[in-house]
Every structure is written in C-alpha cells, then in structure tokens.
Amino acid sequence: MDKFLLRGIEEEGSAAIASYREKGGYAALEKALSMKPEEIIEEVKRSGLRGRGGAGFPTGMKWDFASRDPKFPKYLICNADEGEPGTFKDRPILEKNPHLLIEGMIISGHALKAEYGYIYLRGEYPGAKVVLEQAIEEAYKEGLLGDDILGKGIKFHLSVHQGAGAYICGEETALIDSIEGRRGQPRIKPPFPVNVGAWGMPTIVNNVETLSNLPLIVSIGGEKYAGIGNPECPGPKIYSVSCCVKKPGVYELPMGTTLREIIYTHAGGIRDDRPLKAVIPGGISTPVLTPDQIDCKMDFVNLPKVGSMLGSGAVMVFDDTVCLVRVCWRALRFFEHESCGKCVPCREGTGWLRNILERIENGFGRKGDIELLQDVAHSMAGKTFCPLGDGAANVVLSFIRQFHDEFEHHIEKKECMA
Amino acid sequence: MLDREKVREIVRKYPERRGALLPALHLAQKEYGWLSPEAMKEVSRALNLPEATVKGVATFYAMYRRVPAGRHLIQICTNVACMIFGAERLVDLLKERYGLEPGGTSEDGRFSLMIMECIGACDRAPAMLVNEDYHPDLNEERIMTILEGYK
Ligand SMILES: Cc1cc2nc3c(=O)[nH]c(=O)nc-3n(C[C@H](O)[C@H](O)[C@H](O)COP(=O)(O)O)c2cc1C
Ligand code: SF4
Ligand code: FES
Numbered sequence: 108m109d110k111f112l113l114r115g116i117e118e119e120g121s122a123a124i125a126s127y128r129e130k131g132g133y134a135a136l137e138k139a140l141s142m143k144p145e146e147i148i149e150e151v152k153r154s155g156l157r158g159r160g161g162a163g164f165p166t167g168m169k170w171d172f173a174s175r176d177p178k179f180p181k182y183l184i185c186n187a188d189e190g191e192p193g194t195f196k197d198r199p200i201l202e203k204n205p206h207l208l209i210e211g212m213i214i215s216g217h218a219l220k221a222e223y224g225y226i227y228l229r230g231e232y233p234g235a236k237v238v239l240e241q242a243i244e245e246a247y248k249e250g251l252l253g254d255d256i257l258g259k260g261i262k263f264h265l266s267v268h269q270g271a272g273a274y275i276c277g278e279e280t281a282l283i284d285s286i287e288g289r290r291g292q293p294r295i296k297p298p299f300p301v302n303v304g305a306w307g308m309p310t311i312v313n314n315v316e317t318l319s320n321l322p323l324i325v326s327i328g329g330e331k332y333a334g335i336g337n338p339e340c341p342g343p344k345i346y347s348v349s350c351c352v353k354k355p356g357v358y359e360l361p362m363g364t365t366l367r368e369i370i371y372t373h374a375g376g377i378r379d380d381r382p383l384k385a386v387i388p389g390g391i392s393t394p395v396l397t398p399d400q401i402d403c404k405m406d407f408v409n410l411p412k413v414g415s416m417l418g419s420g421a422v423m424v425f426d427d428t429v430c431l432v433r434v435c436w437r438a439l440r441f442f443e444h445e446s447c448g449k450c451v452p453c454r455e456g457t458g459w460l461r462n463i464l465e466r467i468e469n470g471f472g473r474k475g476d477i478e479l480l481q482d483v484a485h486s487m488a489g490k491t492f493c494p495l496g497d498g499a500a501n502v503v504l505s506f507i508r509q510f511h512d513e514f515e516h517h518i519e520k521k522e523c524m525a
Numbered sequence: 526m527l528d529r530e531k532v533r534e535i536v537r538k539y540p541e542r543r544g545a546l547l548p549a550l551h552l553a554q555k556e557y558g559w560l561s562p563e564a565m566k567e568v569s570r571a572l573n574l575p576e577a578t579v580k581g582v583a584t585f586y587a588m589y590r591r592v593p594a595g596r597h598l599i600q601i602c603t604n605v606a607c608m609i610f611g612a613e614r615l616v617d618l619l620k621e622r623y624g625l626e627p628g629g630t631s632e633d634g635r636f637s638l639m640i641m642e643c644i645g646a647c648d649r650a651p652a653m654l655v656n657e658d659y660h661p662d663l664n665e666e667r668i669m670t671i672l673e674g675y676k
Contacts, residue, residue, distance in 0.1 A: 233657035
C-alpha cells in the first residue's frame with residue numbers, strides 16, 4: 108500500500124506548504140469546497156472511517172449528530188493530546204506533515220459548518236507547536252484559512268491551544284474544560300459534546316489521525332476508501348511500535364494487519380532474536396496479550412475478540428528479559444499520577460493497586476496479594492466516572508489473568524523470573 | 526512583566542476571555558521561569574479573572590511550576606519503554622552528578638528535574654526534554670555530554 112498519512116515525511120523540509128503541494132496537497136480541499144457539506148458527510152459515512160483516538164467511534168455518525176444540531180457557532184477540535192504511553196503516531200503528522208492535518212480540518216470545518224477550529228496540542232510537544240503555528244500562518248497567507256477561503260465564501264479560523272501536562276485532558280470532555288480555561292476533568296455524558304460542548308455549543312472532537320484521513324476520503328471517494336484494509340473498519344492506520352523490537356518506529360499499514368506481521372515483518376522481529384513474552388497492542392491502557400495471540404488482526408473488531416482493544420494502535424513488545432510485574436507496576440504508577448481525582452474508585456483504587464504491585468515487585472509480596480489486587484480492580488471496573496479508571500483496573504486484571512505464574516513466583520520466591 | 530498586548534492577542538482567539546487562561550499561564554511561566562504568586566496575580570489582572578480561579582487551574586496541571594526553577598529544566602521520561610532501556614539508572618546518575626532529586630533543583634540553580642510520563646519518543650527510548658529540546662537515545666555517557674552543553 109502506498110503511504111498516505113506519512114508520505115514523504117523522511118524528506119527534508121516536508122512540513123513546508125510548497126513541499127505538501129508538490130505531493131498533490133490541497134487538491135482535495137478544492138474539490139471539497141465545491142461539494143455541499145451534506146455530500147461530504149455522506150462520503151465520510153460511506154468510507155466507514157472510525158475514530159483513531161482510541162474508542163473507534165464511526166466518524167460519519169458523530170458528524171451527523173453534530174450537523175443535525177441547529178445551534179451555532181459550532182466548534183471543531185483536533186485532539187492532539189497524544190498522551191497514552193507507547194503512543195507516538197500523531198507526532199510525525201504534527202511535526203512532518205502538518206498541512207495534511209490542516210487540510211483535513213478545513214474540509215471538516217466546511218462539512219460541519221464549523222467556523223472555528225482548535226488543535227489541542229499536548230504541552231510536551233513544543234517542537235510540534237512551532238511547526239503547526241508556522242504551517243497555519245502559511246495557510247492564512249495562501250488564503251486557505253480566514254473569512255473567505257479561496258474566494259468561495261467559506262470561513263474557517265484555526266489556532267493551536269497548548270495543554271499543560273495532564274493525560275486526562277485527552278478525554279474529550281476534559282479537553283473541552285481545558286480549552287475553556289478550567290481544570291480538565293471529565294464531564295457527565297449526556298449531553299454529548301456534539302450537542303453541548305465548548306462554551307455550550309455543538310463541538311466535534313476528533314483525533315489528529317482521524318482528521319488527516321479526510322483529504323484521502325474526499326479525493327478517492329468514500330467507496331474506494333472503504334476497500335482499504337478491513338472492510339468493517341477500513342483505512343490506513345499508523346501503528347507505533349516500541350520496546351523490544353529491532354526496528355521500533357511508526358508504520359503506516361492497512362487497518363487489520365496482524366500483530367505478527369507488524370512485529371516480525373515491519374519492526375524486524377525481537378531484538379537479539381530473543382523469545383517474545385508479551386505484547387500490549389494498543390497503548391498502556393489496553394489488556395496485554397500472550398505470544399499465541401499475535402495472529403490477531405490489529406483493528407477495532409478483531410482485538411476485542413481476544414480480550415483486548417486497538418486503542419491508539421501503540422504496540423509495546425516485551426521479550427523474556429522484561430519483568431511484567433514491573434511493567435504492570437509502572438503502568439499503575441502512571442494511572443495514579445494521572446487520575447484527575449474526580450471519582451473515588453479511581454482516585455483511591457489506582458493508588459492501592461500501585462502500592463500492592465510495588466511491594467510484590469520489591470520482594471515484600473504477601474500470600475493473598477493476587478486476590479487482593481483482583482478484588483480492588485473488580486471494585487473499580489465499570490464503576491468509575493470515565494474510562495481512565497476502568498483502563499487501570501483492566502490492565503491489572505489482564506496481567507494477572509495472562510501471567511499468573513509470574514506474579515506467584517514473585518510473591519513466593521521474592522524474586523523475578525525474568 | 527507579562528506582555529499585555531500578547532495576552533490581548535490570545536484572548537481574541539476565544540469566544541470567552543477565560544479560554545486564554547492556559548496560554549496566559551504558559552506565557553507568564555516563560556517570562557518568570559515559574560508561576561510565583563505575583564505572576565499568577567498578574568495573569569488574573571490581565572484576564573480580569575478571580576485570583577482563586579487562576580490558582581485553581583494552575584495547580585491542576587503538571588507543567589505549571591509553583592516553585593522557582595533552575596536555569597534549565599530536565600524532563601526525563603521513566604514510563605515503560607524508557608524504563609526498559611534504563612531510564613531509572615539515568616535518574617540515579619543525575620542525583621549522583623548534580624545532587625538532583627525528582628521535582629528538585631540543583632544547589633547551583635543550574636538544573637531542575639521533572640520525572641515525566643511518556644513523552645512520545647518511545648521508539649528512541651530513553652528520552653528527555655531539556656527546556657524545549659528533545660533528546661532521545663540516551664545512555665549514561667550521552668546524557669552527560671548533552672547536559673554539559675547547558676551551562
Ligand atoms: C483517559 C482518556 C485519554 C484519552 N486520550 C486521548 C488522546 O490523547 N488523543 C485522542 O485523540 N483521544 C484520546 N481519548 C479519546 C477521546 O476522548 C475521544 O474519544 C477522541 O478524541 C475522539 O476522536 P476520534 O473519534 O477521532 O477518535 C482519550 C480518552 C480517555 C478516556
Ligand atoms: S475515572 Fe479517574 S480520571 Fe476518570 S473521572 Fe474518575 S478520577 Fe478522574
Ligand atoms: S515511554 Fe518514554 S517516551 Fe514513551
């Protein structure tokens with residue numbers, strides 16, 4: 108498959124508008140501006156595009172909800188908070204191919220009749236901020252942004268809003284609070300942001316990678332797009348592969364490529380040809396898999412069949428030298444740190460889980476600790492205000508389910524198997 | 526002084542003044558190196574928001590510093606990928622060499638250290654940010670060479 112999202116990013120100066128235009132950039136925008144908003148939404152529905160931010164929600168459906176709401180103004184927010192550990196798929200678009208995202212956002216703005224867009228960029232990407240702001244300035248200069256885009260009477264303004272180091276602001280309602288200048292804590296749903304979002308107005312939040320698919324959908328049409336990868340959730344997908352592989356990095360492949368192919372064909376296999384021990388397929392919040400499960404296709408429909416999720420498509424690969432109790436402990440330290448404190452099961456539970464894992468890891472594990480971990484996790488799962496707490500609980504449950512022996516060994520022998 | 530013209534420019538991007546709060550706090554932190562009570566007061570005056578509102582927001586986000594920082598801010602990731610490739614050893618090394626504790630500042634005021642969750646450089650772990658510069662592929666030798674470049 109030809110690369111689309113990451114096309115040409117290895118070339119020097121790929122972020123400049125001239126170089127983007129050389130690759131055919133902004134041709135899709137011209138086509139989109141001659142289409143009616145409803146026609147674009149139809150194409151998106153036909154394409155079968157599902158959101159790349161983690162939940163995999165059908166984009167066309169979300170857009171339909173938003174466009175049916177009669178309130179104006181509407182806001183379009185690009186979620187560039189990319190904070191899920193293991194994930195670095197949006198960063199190459201932001202830093203090396205920013206005009207793809209900007210073109211996607213202008214098209215989306217037109218389709219949704221949203222005249223104001225924001226890119227909510229995580230504070231830890233200062234380099235991307237510089238690149239994006241420069242790209243936005245270029246786009247204004249060439250009449251691609253502003254009150255009268257390319258003389259077509261369409262208005263769209265875009266700016267970057269920099270976050271300040273809170274993972275929870277990746278959750279769309281917390282993100283909206285943060286844009287409004289508040290502490291970023293999730294809001295109760297419903298009402299959904301598509302009806303009551305930023306400043307009480309209909310707001311569409313989509314991930315960087317999701318919006319970057321728009322130029323492709325418009326240029327080849329929804330039907331053809333639906334033929335890429337798995338027909339149930341089609342399109343190109345960026346997988347970010349890290350930890351114990353020979354060639355960690357980002358790989359743009361058709362949605363539904365198997366984990367085995369990603370690890371062994373694209374990422375070069377396990378470092379020093381060691382045995383594979385475990386894989387986290389979609390970022391730290393997704394349940395861990397064992398080596399016999401890697402023939403699974405990496406997409407929104409197949410990973411749930413083996414008890415995990417696609418999440419952000421961040422593949423974390425562990426060989427036999429890695430202590431999984433330690434990985435699990437570090438994951439929980441992350442969740443404890445990032446819990447926003449709004450609800451009790453998550454605020455207290457993440458600390459408890461981290462604490463018990465820490466003593467097991469340090470050789471002070473007690474008999475019954477595994478059951479205790481499960482007990483605490485069960486009293487969190489399904490009972491937290493937002494998916495962060497749920498994720499934390501499920502990570503612990505999946506590690507224990509898949510690698511029970513390793514936890515037992517730690518507790519009984521006071522040492523690691525790895 | 527907080528650049529009032531710049532603040533007004535930011536305010537124009539939002540339908541309500543309060544939207545400019547996070548960017549204004551970033552601006553103040555850049556100006557003063559940290560968010561002192563005075564800096565927060567200035568932000569509250571510039572945006573005409575209650576001081577309690579400004580403080581409430583500033584205390585929520587990890588990147589806003591409420592103690593004075595050193596000349597250079599080291600933000601090192603210790604999340605899973607970086608941990609596997611030895612980030613914790615590097616944190617110990619910073620303590621040995623510069624007397625730096627996580628969250629603290631070296632006695633000579635040269636460096637402050639923050640432990641980060643994933644900074645999106647896992648393919649080249651371990652990684653850190655020094656001020657606004659990314660430094661991936663660290664090891665004991667490289668981190669020292671890099672830091673010696675920040676006086
Ligand atoms: C704790 C938490 C963190 C999240 N972080 C991100 C993130 O960093 N980037 C992102 O695009 N979506 C993130 N999401 C998902 C968003 O809430 C939202 O579903 C997404 O931005 C919608 O865009 P999409 O439909 O294009 O995927 C997160 C969700 C939760 C619960
Ligand atoms: S689950 Fe955690 S992060 Fe989500 S609202 Fe509750 S405390 Fe906040
Ligand atoms: S784990 Fe350190 S950069 Fe991702």
